[in-house]
Every structure is written in structure tokens, then in C-alpha cells.
Amino acid sequence: MEIKADAGDYVSIKLAKREVKGTILESYDKDIILVKLESGYNIGIPKENVFDVKVIRKYKGEKVKYDIPSGKGKPKIGLIVTGGTIASKLDARTGGVRALTDVEEFAKFYPKLFEKYDIKINSPFMELSENMNSSHWKTISKEVKKMLDDKQVRGIIITHGSDTLHYTSSILSFFLRGLNKPVALTFSQRSIDRGSSDAELNLECAAQFVLSNCAEVVIVGHATENDNYCYALRGTKVRKMHTSRRDTFKAINCKPIAKIGEKVEFLEEYNARKEGNEKLELDDKFSNKVALVKFYPGMDSGILNYYKNEGYKGLVLEMTGLGHVSSDWIGKIKACIKSGMFICASAQTINGSLNPKVYSTGREIEKSGVIYLKDMLSETAFVKLGWVLGHRNWNGKEKEKMLENFAGEFSEFLSE
Amino acid sequence: MEIKADAGDYVSIKLAKREVKGTILESYDKDIILVKLESGYNIGIPKENVFDVKVIRKYKGEKVKYDIPSGKGKPKIGLIVTGGTIASKLDARTGGVRALTDVEEFAKFYPKLFEKYDIKINSPFMELSENMNSSHWKTISKEVKKMLDDKQVRGIIITHGSDTLHYTSSILSFFLRGLNKPVALTFSQRSIDRGSSDAELNLECAAQFVLSNCAEVVIVGHATENDNYCYALRGTKVRKMHTSRRDTFKAINCKPIAKIGEKVEFLEEYNARKEGNEKLELDDKFSNKVALVKFYPGMDSGILNYYKNEGYKGLVLEMTGLGHVSSDWIGKIKACIKSGMFICASAQTINGSLNPKVYSTGREIEKSGVIYLKDMLSETAFVKLGWVLGHRNWNGKEKEKMLENFAGEFSEFLSE
Numbered sequence: 001m002e003i004k005a006d007a008g009d010y011v012s013i014k015l016a017k018r019e020v021k022g023t024i025l026e027s028y029d030k031d032i033i034l035v036k037l038e039s040g041y042n043i044g045i046p047k048e049n050v051f052d053v054k055v056i057r058k059y060k061g062e063k064v065k066y067d068i069p070s071g072k073g074k075p076k077i078g079l080i081v082t083g084g085t086i087a088s089k090l091d092a093r094t095g096g097v098r099a100l101t102d103v104e105e106f107a108k109f110y111p112k113l114f115e116k117y118d119i120k121i122n123s124p125f126m127e128l129s130e131n132m133n134s135s136h137w138k139t140i141s142k143e144v145k146k147m148l149d150d151k152q153v154r155g156i157i158i159t160h161g162s163d164t165l166h167y168t169s170s171i172l173s174f175f176l177r178g179l180n181k182p183v184a185l186t187f188s189q190r191s192i193d194r195g196s197s198d199a200e201l202n203l204e205c206a207a208q209f210v211l212s213n214c215a216e217v218v219i220v221g222h223a224t225e226n227d228n229y230c231y232a233l234r235g236t237k238v239r240k241m242h243t244s245r246r247d248t249f250k251a252i253n254c255k256p257i258a259k260i261g262e263k264v265e266f267l268e269e270y271n272a273r274k275e276g277n278e279k280l281e282l283d284d285k286f287s288n289k290v291a292l293v294k295f296y297p298g299m300d301s302g303i304l305n306y307y308k309n310e311g312y313k314g315l316v317l318e319m320t321g322l323g324h325v326s327s328d329w330i331g332k333i334k335a336c337i338k339s340g341m342f343i344c345a346s347a348q349t350i351n352g353s354l355n356p357k358v359y360s361t362g363r364e365i366e367k368s369g370v371i372y373l374k375d376m377l378s379e380t381a382f383v384k385l386g387w388v389l390g391h392r393n394w395n396g397k398e399k400e401k402m403l404e405n406f407a408g409e410f411s412e413f414l415s416e
Numbered sequence: 417m418e419i420k421a422d423a424g425d426y427v428s429i430k431l432a433k434r435e436v437k438g439t440i441l442e443s444y445d446k447d448i449i450l451v452k453l454e455s456g457y458n459i460g461i462p463k464e465n466v467f468d469v470k471v472i473r474k475y476k477g478e479k480v481k482y483d484i485p486s487g488k489g490k491p492k493i494g495l496i497v498t499g500g501t502i503a504s505k506l507d508a509r510t511g512g513v514r515a516l517t518d519v520e521e522f523a524k525f526y527p528k529l530f531e532k533y534d535i536k537i538n539s540p541f542m543e544l545s546e547n548m549n550s551s552h553w554k555t556i557s558k559e560v561k562k563m564l565d566d567k568q569v570r571g572i573i574i575t576h577g578s579d580t581l582h583y584t585s586s587i588l589s590f591f592l593r594g595l596n597k598p599v600a601l602t603f604s605q606r607s608i609d610r611g612s613s614d615a616e617l618n619l620e621c622a623a624q625f626v627l628s629n630c631a632e633v634v635i636v637g638h639a640t641e642n643d644n645y646c647y648a649l650r651g652t653k654v655r656k657m658h659t660s661r662r663d664t665f666k667a668i669n670c671k672p673i674a675k676i677g678e679k680v681e682f683l684e685e686y687n688a689r690k691e692g693n694e695k696l697e698l699d700d701k702f703s704n705k706v707a708l709v710k711f712y713p714g715m716d717s718g719i720l721n722y723y724k725n726e727g728y729k730g731l732v733l734e735m736t737g738l739g740h741v742s743s744d745w746i747g748k749i750k751a752c753i754k755s756g757m758f759i760c761a762s763a764q765t766i767n768g769s770l771n772p773k774v775y776s777t778g779r780e781i782e783k784s785g786v787i788y789l790k791d792m793l794s795e796t797a798f799v800k801l802g803w804v805l806g807h808r809n810w811n812g813k814e815k816e817k818m819l820e821n822f823a824g825e826f827s828e829f830l831s832e
Contacts, residue, residue, distance in 0.1 A: 349656050
């Protein structure tokens with residue numbers, strides 16, 4: 001029979017021996033009706049088994065008006081909404097989540113934030129974080145600069161998908177030179193309309209952080225699986241470490257900058273940047289001709305020719321152990337470097353610092369001109385290389401710049 | 417002046433105002449003499465500052481004879497030595513480490529092992545682990561099979577460089593079908609002639625493990641930074657997680673199989689394979705036309721053409737979050753799959769399980785035919801894909817085989 005109901009409609013379906021009620025979901029198989037039951041479970045029903053479908057409630061793309069409360073007398077915070085789960089809600093039509101459609105809808109979902117603070121909100125684009133690239137990073141950094149031109153703004157919160165959030169926090173740490181206000185990126189692993197959503201605590205802690213005087217780019221997120229407190233993690237030393245846990249972001253090769261619960265507690269050993277008289281300068285040059293390449297045993301070094309032929313200017317090789325690739329790569333690495341490519345080494349183990357001097361392979365690779373990036377994360381190394389090679393005026397100084405500690409990307413306390 | 421001393425010689429060097437004593441190291445700069453002082457520090461002295469050099473003790477490539485004690489009445493263990501730090505020692509000439517030259521020298525370094533057990537030792541090759549590839553993996557597995565043909569042998573210890581040890585433990589878990597004896601791979605992060613060497617405890621714990629009745633391929637290594645106990649970690653669920661720490665190997669998405677201190681304690685929840693009547697069959701097919709590719713934001717999907725043109729049969733894409741790449745990749749992914757390539761998804765976060773159903777990008781990618789490997793590690797996924805695609809007789813069953821739990825590569829208790 002032909003089914004006269006659409007995704008999102010709440011329906012009653014008559015089968016041979018029983019009737020089921022639920023919401024129709026988008027189905028990828030045209031012969032199956034996919035239904036979300038009241039219990040929350042989804043079932044697939046072959047259309048040939050369906051005797052009748054009655055629409056009980058037609059789906060409406062609901063749009064509720066929300067009046068943003070007055071900010072008078074409240075601390076002023078800039079809020080940049082870029083998409084991701086934190087700006088998404090469950091979609092009745094797919095059973096998955098979809099992006100909120102506008103800034104007002106965002107405000108409606110997080111009323112507490114707008115009641116407590118004077119939120120200056122803008123959304124330059126709405127994008128899932130896996131789709132972001134250097135042009136999005138530039139747009140965000142310009143938006144930060146613009147908002148901070150207003151001296152009343154105490155700091156900036158950026159909401160963003162979690163998948164590539166640590167790439168964005170890293171590149172903003174380099175783009176925003178002379179930063180003198182806090183910038184906190186935050187996210188959620190579960191959308192706000194789920195009971196287990198982590199969005200509200202993350203946002204509230206991000207707000208608290210940007211009212212501090214710590215002029216760093218950080219990621220703020222759940223410190224544990226519970227809803228009790230968050231960490232602020234340095235933008236260049238943080239990585240998404242779990243597909244689904246709410247405390248997915250972890251400080252790597254260092255400690256969190258601060259613990260945020262009732263108040264913001266800075267961890268004593270942390271030498272964080274303070275607000276000062278520096279003037280914020282946007283330095284958002286970026287070369288897209290850089291790549292991050294993970295080495296694995298038996299990997300064919302021919303891949304290096306691909307990057308050379310495609311005109312890549314730099315590579316970060318994610319190496320094994322203290323910084324090794326197989327010996328038969330060394331010749332091709334030398335040839336690439338000779339042809340003008342910059343090749344950097346980062347650690348596949350994630351934790352710890354490289355040291356090319358212990359083993360003969362490392363010594364050979366270092367001799368060939370590879371830049372060993374000590375304990376810098378691979379993801380940070382990739383965006384930093386794009387940033388450094390984006391600067392034509394740094395011609396001849398590329399290695400020096402890669403090894404300069406611009407934004408805490410090296411843990412100075414770690415021995416080499 | 418011309419210096420008449422060679423690397424490894426213990427010398428006295430006369431400078432303008434003082435004299436220094438130490439061992440000459442190999443120097444990459446012909447104008448600098450590199451000297452290891454008694455204090456352990458290395459210093460570089462410009463040759464032009466040297467007034468005289470006296471050789472106090474000439475370097476000899478020492479070779480000491482060692483008689484392996486009789487194994488009579490002791491438990492019999494197979495030991496396969498493949499190279500790496502555990503089979504290396506400090507090299508006086510470079511200040512780094514170098515491989516032991518023969519099996520006798522290995523026995524001399526680890527006398528306790530040979531006193532306690534009847535060690536049947538063989539070294540099919542001596543290689544640093546970053547240089548290993550599928551042909552080494554095949555050689556090792558053949559050696560295991562050969563040693564286990566001797567029914568007296570209780571289990572096998574394999575010593576191996578730590579850099580790619582988890583790739584080897586994974587592939588052996590697939591190659592050794594119907595395994596009915598314990599196989600423990602072990603390593604060291606510091607060579608045996610350093611005070612802080614982890615080699616001896618790792619070897620002793622590996623020996624204890626292979627005397628158990630657990631017929632699994634495991635990695636045995638330090639559980640903590642102290643020298644008190646080790647873990648046995650399932651070969652397919654383990655990863656090197658630190659460049660230099662001795663407890664570098666960690667169980668991922670599961671717990672260790674056993675704790676090994678005074679005795680071997682199996683963790684109760686673990687459903688480990690027991691010795692039985694199964695017959696060990698070597699199934700060491702492997703296709704080298706597979707690659708592991710880590711995705712990063714802004715990555716050019718043109719790389720997929722490279723792999724297609726080079727005749728690759730399969731790729732593991734290390735995706736972000738729950739299993740995403742940027743939307744503009746989906747078209748090329750579809751084209752690759754249509755041309756017969758197998759594309760699998762693994763998690764860049766390392767921890768957690770993929771779930772393509774939550775977000776639209778994931779649903780689109782899954783629809784394109786990508787095989788989502790749940791909580792399987794990227795490194796395990798790479799070797800398993802090589803193994804599966806090495807089987808011509810599995811034609812048409814590749815996806816089914818990738819999703820079959822052969823060697824605990826999926827944690828069954830994790831929900832999708």
C-alpha cells in the first residue's frame with residue numbers, strides 16, 4: 001500500500017495482529033518504515049506488512065519565539081556560535097541530531113546563560129566540526145577580534161563541534177597574537193534536549209572562565225563523567241580522547257590550567273598568561289599545503305612523492321616511539337627536504353617527548369634535516385606548520401619558528 | 417692538531433687551562449670532539465682548543481663467552497629474539513644503544529632467565545621495530561609454530577622493539593589460529609646496562625605468564641613506573657602510549673588480562689582463551705596493499721585517488737569523533753568503494769566506540785559502504801585488513817570477516 005505519512009509525523013500503524021504508535025523516521029530503505037516508539041526504541045517495519053497508517057499529529061518544524069533578556073548591569077561576554085552538537089537538537093525526522101537554525105533558537109535552549117550574563121551573540125556560520133578548515137578558523141578569529149574591540153567585553157566563548165575542537169583551539173592560539181582577554185572554546189557530547197547533556201555545565205564554566213583574568217585560549221569541558229566541575233585546558237596541549245564520554249578532552253603532557261566548579265581555581269604550577277596592556281593583533285596567515293601523515297610499519301615511502309608532486313610545502317610525520325620511521329624512508333625524506341619541503345616529527349604515542357638521539361634511526365633522521373617537535377601534539381604541529389609556512393616574511397626562519405614556544409605548545413618543564 | 421684516538425677510547429684531553437677525562441663518542445661534526453665524562457654528561461670540545469689527547473684505554477669490541485646453563489628438570493620455554501632495545505646495549509662509541517650481536521650475548525645479559533628456565537632460544541633476525549613489516553611478522557609466526565611443535569614447550573616469549581610491538585602482537589593474534597599455548601611479547605624502554613632498565617622484570621613476568629594456561633597472544637610490560645609488577649595486555653587491544661615511560665603499553669577499551677607479580681592473577685571479568693585440544697594452524701596470509709590514513713580538518717580528498725591509482729585494495733580511515741570525515745570526502749569514498757576498494761573506519765580518539773548513526777555525516781558515510789569497526793584500534797584494524805584481504809578464498813566475505821571477532825579485537829561488552 002502507499003503510505004501517506006512523512007518523516008516526523010506521529011502515527012498509528014496497523015499490522016496484521018497489532019497496532020503500533022510512534023514517530024516516523026527517515027528511512028534509507030524505501031521498503032521499510034522506520035518508527036521511533038514511545039519507549040525510545042526504533043523498529044523497522046516492511047511496508048508489505050502494513051495494513052494502514054493514520055497520521056495522529058503532523059510534523060511541524062517548530063519555531064518558538066524567545067525574547068533575549070536585557071543585559072543591563074550584567075557582565076558582558078562575547079558568544080560565537082559555530083555549530084556542532086552544542087547547537088543541535090534531536091531531530092524527530094531522523095532520530096539523530098540536527099543543527100539549530102538560528103541564534104534565537106540557541107538562546108532559547110540556554111536561558112540561564114542569558115539571564116546571568118550580558119551575552120553579545122553572533123554566529124558567522126553553522127557547521128559540523130569535521131567540515132571545518134582554515135577558512136572557518138580565519139572567520140572565527142576575525143569574529144573574536146571584532147568582539148574584543150568592544151572594551152566592555154570581558155572574554156569570548158566559542159561553541160563548536162567537539163570532533164576537531166582541539167585543532168581550532170590550537171590554531172586560534174597562534175592566530176590571536178598579544179591576546180589580552182580569555183577565550184574559551186566549549187562543546188557538548190550530548191545535545192541539550194537529552195537528560196545526559198553536558199552542554200549547560202560546560203557553558204556555565206566557560207562563562208566563569210572568561211570572567212577571569214587569564215588571557216589564554218582554552219577548551220572548557222567536563223573534568224569527569226559527572227556533572228560536578230570542568231577543566232580549562234590549554235588550547236595547544238589538549239586532545240579529544242574518547243568518542244562519546246563527556247570528559248573526552250584531556251590535557252596532554254601537562255596539567256589543566258584551572259578547575260572550574262563554584263569558582264575558577266588556577267592550578268598553582270601553571271604559568272598562565274594574564275590580561276595586560278598588549279594589543280591583540282590578528283595573524284591569521286595559513287598555508288593549506290601542509291599535511292599530517294601517520295607512519296605505520298611497512299608503509300610505502302612513495303607517499304612522500306605524492307606530497308612532493310602535489311606541491312606540499314610541509315609535512316608532519318607522526319612517528320613511532322622517540323621519533324622513528326623505517327630506515328628505507330630516510331633517502332626519500334632527504335630528497336623532499338632538499339627540494340624545499342619542511343618535514344617535522346611528532347609522536348604517535350601522543351604522550352611523552354621525542355628524542356632522536358637515543359637510537360641510530362633517530363640520529364639518521366635528524367641528520368637528514370627533520371625538525372623534531374619534542375612534546376608538541378601532532379594536531380598542534382599540523383596547524384602550527386600551516387601557520388608558520390603561511391608567513392612569507394619568515395622565509396629562512398621556518399625551523400626556528402617551529403621550535404619557538406609561541407603559545408605553550410612545548411612543555412618547557414619536560415626534558416628533551 | 418690531528419687527534420689520534422677513536423670513538424670508544426677512554427682518553428685524557430689537555431685543554432688550555434684544564435684536563436678532562438672521558439670516553440670519545442662518534443661525532444657528526446668533524447671539528448668537534450664529543451666526550452662522555454665520568455659524570456655521565458657529554459661535552460663537545462672544538463678541536464682547535466685541544467692541546468693534546470692521550471689514550472688511556474683503547475676501545476675493544478668486547479666479546480665475552482657465556483655458557484648457557486643446563487635446562488634439565490626446568491620448565492621449557494621458547495624464546496624468540498628479534499632485536500629492539502631489550503636486545504641492545506649502550507654503545508660506548510655513540511653514547512646511544514646498539515643491537516646485541518648474537519644469541520649468546522643475549523643470554524649473558526639475562527642470566528637469571530637461563531638459570532630458572534630451560535630456554536630454547538632462537539633469533540630469526542635482529543631488527544629495530546620501526547623497520548619491521550609483514551615479512552618479519554610471517555617469519556616470527558613461523559618460528560612460534562616451529563617451537564610449539566615441541567610439546568614440551570610450555571609457551572613462547574618474543575622479545576621485540578617497543579615502537580611497533582602492538583602491531584606485531586595484533587597480527588600474531590590473527591596469524592596463529594587455534595593457538596593453544598601462551599605467547600607473550602615483551603620489550604624494554606631502557607637497555608639492560610642502565611640502572612633503570614625495565615628488561616629484567618618484563619622478561620621474568622613474561623616467563624611466568626607463558627607457564628600459565630592462558631592461550632592468548634599478549635604484551636607483557638611494566639604496569640606502573642615502578643619495578644613491582646607487570647600487566648599482560650591482550651594483543652589486539654593494546655597501544656604504546658608514551659615515548660619513554662616504562663609503563664608505556666596500555667589496554668585500550670578493556671582491562672588487562674592479568675596482573676603478574678609474585679604470581680599470575682587473572683582479572684576475573686576476563687574471558688581469556690584456555691589451553692585446549694585445538695591444533696595450531698598458521699594462517700599468515702597478508703596483503704601489503706592496505707594503508708592506514710589519519711584524517712585531519714581541511715584534508716584534501718585527492719589522497720584517495722593516490723591510493724586507488726597505486727592499486728590499494730583497502731584503507732583504514734582514522735576518523736574524528738564517532739566516525740566522521742568532512743562531507744566533501746563522501747563522493748570520492750563512494751567512487752573508491754565502487755571500484756572495489758574496502759574502506760574501514762576507526763577512531764582517532766583511540767578510546768571509545770564508533771557510532772555512525774548519531775550524526776548526518778556518519779549516516780551518509782555508512783550508507784556509502786564504509787565498514788565501521790566499532791571500538792577496534794586503528795593499528796589493529798590496519799593489520800587485520802591486510803590479513804583479511806590477503807585471503808582470496810574470502811572473496812565476497814571481506815566485510816563479514818572484518819566484523820567477526822577473531823581475537824578479542826572487539827570488546828563485546830561495549831554497546832555500539
